Amino acid sequence: MKYILDTGMGTELQERGINVPDWKQSIWSADALIHDPQSVREIHLANIEAGSNVIITNNYYVTPNILKRENLESDFISLVQRSIDLANDAKSGRDGVIIAGSFPPIETSFRPDLTPENNQITDFYNDLLEIMKGQVDIIICETMSSIREGKIACEIALKEFDEVWLSWTTRGVDGSTLISGEPLEDAIMVGNEIGAKCQLLNCTATDLVTDHLETMKKANAFGAYANSHALKEPDEIEDLGEGVDADINHYHNCVKLSPEEYAKQAKIWFDEGAYVIGGCCQTGPDHIRAFVEIIS
8 A cells, every 4th residue: 555545524524513504505624715724724633643644635615616606706715725725734744745736526516416427527627727837746536426527637637647546436325336327347447447546445445345345356456545434234125215315315324433443344455455545524633543453
């Protein structure tokens, strides 16, 4: 393993008592860039101190489509820049730490049905690339729910960056398909073809990562940063079916894990040759610390 990624910004802000508005209706973790940027920096620092050597810029919900909810779309460039500045400030003086610029979904997480036409997606990622080139070390295209959006994001990032990570999400109770319904294996093959340095799974249950490691290992390199949740026992799982919000289905069928329990799952990924491991929702610096201890 080469990299230890950081953890979920939005849920860690909430854990610290910071106001985080609704992610389905408002701007979620982007609000902290405006009203409490120091907390963003402190979380970056806490992850570094716990053992992370990669921190992701906090612009996951800084997209014109999302900012429009609060009439803030004109602040797109300045808020992306602030997320970069905070990450670089936290990194300052710490050898071996790199900054991953976030290429997030253009629309609401886990809703590929809301993804606009290709020209709008292309314009968005090109604009993001112009801001980030020369200011971050790598790009991570994260929480991609469809092959179409993941492919466009990764191809654009590769125009300026040699190291681009492409992270898919398979929220649900099976884990073999993206939220779009496309097979995870098909997504991995596309990522390989376009030259993604590493492909990951994120924002899904920890055991769904473990269950699909053989598919992930078909990538040029693989990694994961899951949620600190595991699926309930098989006889307790109730797949709410098509048409039900993927987020609702996920949490309806999951139980929360402690940092130590999460670390045990992550150790399996480590033993199987993961290139990078970190954490997503409901994970924090304690999860990184527990993982670092278990592999030391």
